[in-house]
Amino acid sequence: MHELSLAISLLDLLEERACLDAFERVQKIILEVGELSGVSIPALRQGFEVATKGTIAEGAEMDILEPPGTGWCxxxxxxxxxxxxxxxxPGCGKSAVTPTGGLEFRVVELVVS
Ligand SMILES: [Zn+2]
Known part of the structure:
Protein backbone atom coordinates (compact mmCIF):
# COMPACT_ATOMS: atom_id res chain seq x y z
CA MET A 1 0.00 0.00 0.00
CA HIS A 2 1.39 3.32 -1.18
CA GLU A 3 -0.01 5.38 1.72
CA LEU A 4 1.45 3.07 4.35
CA SER A 5 4.95 3.51 2.92
CA LEU A 6 4.36 7.27 2.84
CA ALA A 7 3.31 7.14 6.49
CA ILE A 8 6.47 5.19 7.34
CA SER A 9 8.73 7.72 5.58
CA LEU A 10 6.87 10.45 7.40
CA LEU A 11 7.57 8.72 10.70
CA ASP A 12 11.26 8.35 9.74
CA LEU A 13 11.37 12.08 9.13
CA LEU A 14 9.73 12.80 12.50
CA GLU A 15 12.17 10.54 14.35
CA GLU A 16 15.10 12.20 12.62
CA ARG A 17 13.77 15.61 13.63
CA ALA A 18 13.17 14.41 17.20
CA CYS A 19 16.83 13.46 17.37
CA LEU A 20 18.06 16.78 15.98
CA ASP A 21 15.67 19.02 17.90
CA ALA A 22 15.51 16.90 21.06
CA PHE A 23 11.78 16.51 21.50
CA GLU A 24 10.02 13.42 22.79
CA ARG A 25 6.48 13.59 21.52
CA VAL A 26 4.77 14.75 18.38
CA GLN A 27 1.41 16.17 19.37
CA LYS A 28 0.25 17.47 16.08
CA ILE A 29 1.36 17.36 12.52
CA ILE A 30 0.14 19.68 9.77
CA LEU A 31 0.57 18.33 6.26
CA GLU A 32 -0.02 19.64 2.81
CA VAL A 33 -1.40 16.97 0.48
CA GLY A 34 -2.20 18.42 -2.93
CA GLU A 35 -5.25 17.40 -4.92
CA LEU A 36 -2.99 16.05 -7.68
CA SER A 37 -0.58 14.20 -5.37
CA GLY A 38 -2.51 10.95 -5.82
CA VAL A 39 -2.46 10.35 -2.07
CA SER A 40 -5.64 9.02 -0.48
CA ILE A 41 -6.06 11.00 2.72
CA PRO A 42 -8.19 8.42 4.59
CA ALA A 43 -5.61 5.73 3.70
CA LEU A 44 -2.78 8.02 4.79
CA ARG A 45 -4.47 8.69 8.14
CA GLN A 46 -4.99 4.98 8.65
CA GLY A 47 -1.41 4.18 7.60
CA PHE A 48 -0.07 6.83 9.95
CA GLU A 49 -2.05 5.42 12.85
CA VAL A 50 -0.63 1.96 12.19
CA ALA A 51 2.95 3.14 11.55
CA THR A 52 3.15 5.32 14.67
CA LYS A 53 1.97 2.75 17.23
CA GLY A 54 4.48 2.74 20.08
CA THR A 55 6.50 5.62 18.60
CA ILE A 56 7.01 9.31 19.41
CA ALA A 57 4.08 10.15 17.16
CA GLU A 58 1.51 7.73 18.54
CA GLY A 59 -1.87 9.44 18.85
CA ALA A 60 -0.64 12.61 17.16
CA GLU A 61 -3.34 14.78 15.71
CA MET A 62 -3.13 15.22 11.95
CA ASP A 63 -4.33 18.30 10.11
CA ILE A 64 -4.29 18.07 6.35
CA LEU A 65 -4.39 21.03 3.98
CA GLU A 66 -5.37 20.24 0.41
CA PRO A 67 -4.05 22.72 -2.14
CA PRO A 68 -6.25 22.54 -5.27
CA GLY A 69 -4.94 21.16 -8.55
CA THR A 70 -3.91 23.76 -11.08
CA GLY A 71 -2.10 23.60 -14.40
CA TRP A 72 -0.78 25.92 -17.10
CA CYS A 73 -2.27 25.73 -20.59
CA PRO A 90 -10.90 22.26 -19.45
CA GLY A 91 -10.87 25.59 -21.34
CA CYS A 92 -9.85 24.59 -24.88
CA GLY A 93 -10.02 20.81 -24.48
CA LYS A 94 -6.94 20.43 -26.73
CA SER A 95 -3.65 20.95 -24.97
CA ALA A 96 -2.31 18.89 -22.18
CA VAL A 97 -1.71 21.16 -19.23
CA THR A 98 1.46 21.25 -17.16
CA PRO A 99 0.57 20.80 -13.49
CA THR A 100 1.70 23.80 -11.44
CA GLY A 101 -0.08 23.30 -8.14
CA GLY A 102 -1.65 20.55 -6.09
CA LEU A 103 1.29 18.12 -6.27
CA GLU A 104 2.49 18.90 -2.77
CA PHE A 105 3.21 16.29 -0.16
CA ARG A 106 5.04 17.93 2.70
CA VAL A 107 5.07 18.69 6.39
CA VAL A 108 4.05 22.29 7.04
CA GLU A 109 4.26 22.37 10.80
CA LEU A 110 4.89 20.18 13.81
CA VAL A 111 3.68 20.69 17.35
CA VAL A 112 6.01 18.84 19.68
CA SER A 113 6.86 18.53 23.33
ZN1 LIG B 1 -6.42 25.56 -22.90
Missing part, protein backbone atom coordinates in the same frame (compact mmCIF):
# COMPACT_ATOMS: atom_id res chain seq x y z
CA UNK A 74 0.07 26.96 -23.34
CA UNK A 75 -2.82 27.39 -25.77
CA UNK A 76 -5.03 29.47 -23.49
CA UNK A 77 -1.97 31.02 -21.82
CA UNK A 78 -3.56 30.78 -18.42
CA UNK A 79 -3.73 28.74 -15.26
CA UNK A 80 -6.67 26.38 -15.17
CA UNK A 81 -8.15 24.14 -12.48
CA UNK A 82 -7.56 20.43 -13.01
CA UNK A 83 -8.51 17.35 -11.02
CA UNK A 84 -5.81 14.99 -12.20
CA UNK A 85 -2.25 15.60 -13.44
CA UNK A 86 -2.76 14.11 -16.93
CA UNK A 87 -5.78 16.17 -17.81
CA UNK A 88 -6.34 18.12 -21.00
CA UNK A 89 -7.26 21.76 -20.57
Missing amino acids: FTCEQTVAIKDPFRTC
Whole structure:
Protein backbone atom coordinates (compact mmCIF):
# COMPACT_ATOMS: atom_id res chain seq x y z
CA MET A 1 0.00 0.00 0.00
CA HIS A 2 1.39 3.32 -1.18
CA GLU A 3 -0.01 5.38 1.72
CA LEU A 4 1.45 3.07 4.35
CA SER A 5 4.95 3.51 2.92
CA LEU A 6 4.36 7.27 2.84
CA ALA A 7 3.31 7.14 6.49
CA ILE A 8 6.47 5.19 7.34
CA SER A 9 8.73 7.72 5.58
CA LEU A 10 6.87 10.45 7.40
CA LEU A 11 7.57 8.72 10.70
CA ASP A 12 11.26 8.35 9.74
CA LEU A 13 11.37 12.08 9.13
CA LEU A 14 9.73 12.80 12.50
CA GLU A 15 12.17 10.54 14.35
CA GLU A 16 15.10 12.20 12.62
CA ARG A 17 13.77 15.61 13.63
CA ALA A 18 13.17 14.41 17.20
CA CYS A 19 16.83 13.46 17.37
CA LEU A 20 18.06 16.78 15.98
CA ASP A 21 15.67 19.02 17.90
CA ALA A 22 15.51 16.90 21.06
CA PHE A 23 11.78 16.51 21.50
CA GLU A 24 10.02 13.42 22.79
CA ARG A 25 6.48 13.59 21.52
CA VAL A 26 4.77 14.75 18.38
CA GLN A 27 1.41 16.17 19.37
CA LYS A 28 0.25 17.47 16.08
CA ILE A 29 1.36 17.36 12.52
CA ILE A 30 0.14 19.68 9.77
CA LEU A 31 0.57 18.33 6.26
CA GLU A 32 -0.02 19.64 2.81
CA VAL A 33 -1.40 16.97 0.48
CA GLY A 34 -2.20 18.42 -2.93
CA GLU A 35 -5.25 17.40 -4.92
CA LEU A 36 -2.99 16.05 -7.68
CA SER A 37 -0.58 14.20 -5.37
CA GLY A 38 -2.51 10.95 -5.82
CA VAL A 39 -2.46 10.35 -2.07
CA SER A 40 -5.64 9.02 -0.48
CA ILE A 41 -6.06 11.00 2.72
CA PRO A 42 -8.19 8.42 4.59
CA ALA A 43 -5.61 5.73 3.70
CA LEU A 44 -2.78 8.02 4.79
CA ARG A 45 -4.47 8.69 8.14
CA GLN A 46 -4.99 4.98 8.65
CA GLY A 47 -1.41 4.18 7.60
CA PHE A 48 -0.07 6.83 9.95
CA GLU A 49 -2.05 5.42 12.85
CA VAL A 50 -0.63 1.96 12.19
CA ALA A 51 2.95 3.14 11.55
CA THR A 52 3.15 5.32 14.67
CA LYS A 53 1.97 2.75 17.23
CA GLY A 54 4.48 2.74 20.08
CA THR A 55 6.50 5.62 18.60
CA ILE A 56 7.01 9.31 19.41
CA ALA A 57 4.08 10.15 17.16
CA GLU A 58 1.51 7.73 18.54
CA GLY A 59 -1.87 9.44 18.85
CA ALA A 60 -0.64 12.61 17.16
CA GLU A 61 -3.34 14.78 15.71
CA MET A 62 -3.13 15.22 11.95
CA ASP A 63 -4.33 18.30 10.11
CA ILE A 64 -4.29 18.07 6.35
CA LEU A 65 -4.39 21.03 3.98
CA GLU A 66 -5.37 20.24 0.41
CA PRO A 67 -4.05 22.72 -2.14
CA PRO A 68 -6.25 22.54 -5.27
CA GLY A 69 -4.94 21.16 -8.55
CA THR A 70 -3.91 23.76 -11.08
CA GLY A 71 -2.10 23.60 -14.40
CA TRP A 72 -0.78 25.92 -17.10
CA CYS A 73 -2.27 25.73 -20.59
CA PHE A 74 0.07 26.96 -23.34
CA THR A 75 -2.82 27.39 -25.77
CA CYS A 76 -5.03 29.47 -23.49
CA GLU A 77 -1.97 31.02 -21.82
CA GLN A 78 -3.56 30.78 -18.42
CA THR A 79 -3.73 28.74 -15.26
CA VAL A 80 -6.67 26.38 -15.17
CA ALA A 81 -8.15 24.14 -12.48
CA ILE A 82 -7.56 20.43 -13.01
CA LYS A 83 -8.51 17.35 -11.02
CA ASP A 84 -5.81 14.99 -12.20
CA PRO A 85 -2.25 15.60 -13.44
CA PHE A 86 -2.76 14.11 -16.93
CA ARG A 87 -5.78 16.17 -17.81
CA THR A 88 -6.34 18.12 -21.00
CA CYS A 89 -7.26 21.76 -20.57
CA PRO A 90 -10.90 22.26 -19.45
CA GLY A 91 -10.87 25.59 -21.34
CA CYS A 92 -9.85 24.59 -24.88
CA GLY A 93 -10.02 20.81 -24.48
CA LYS A 94 -6.94 20.43 -26.73
CA SER A 95 -3.65 20.95 -24.97
CA ALA A 96 -2.31 18.89 -22.18
CA VAL A 97 -1.71 21.16 -19.23
CA THR A 98 1.46 21.25 -17.16
CA PRO A 99 0.57 20.80 -13.49
CA THR A 100 1.70 23.80 -11.44
CA GLY A 101 -0.08 23.30 -8.14
CA GLY A 102 -1.65 20.55 -6.09
CA LEU A 103 1.29 18.12 -6.27
CA GLU A 104 2.49 18.90 -2.77
CA PHE A 105 3.21 16.29 -0.16
CA ARG A 106 5.04 17.93 2.70
CA VAL A 107 5.07 18.69 6.39
CA VAL A 108 4.05 22.29 7.04
CA GLU A 109 4.26 22.37 10.80
CA LEU A 110 4.89 20.18 13.81
CA VAL A 111 3.68 20.69 17.35
CA VAL A 112 6.01 18.84 19.68
CA SER A 113 6.86 18.53 23.33
ZN1 LIG B 1 -6.42 25.56 -22.90
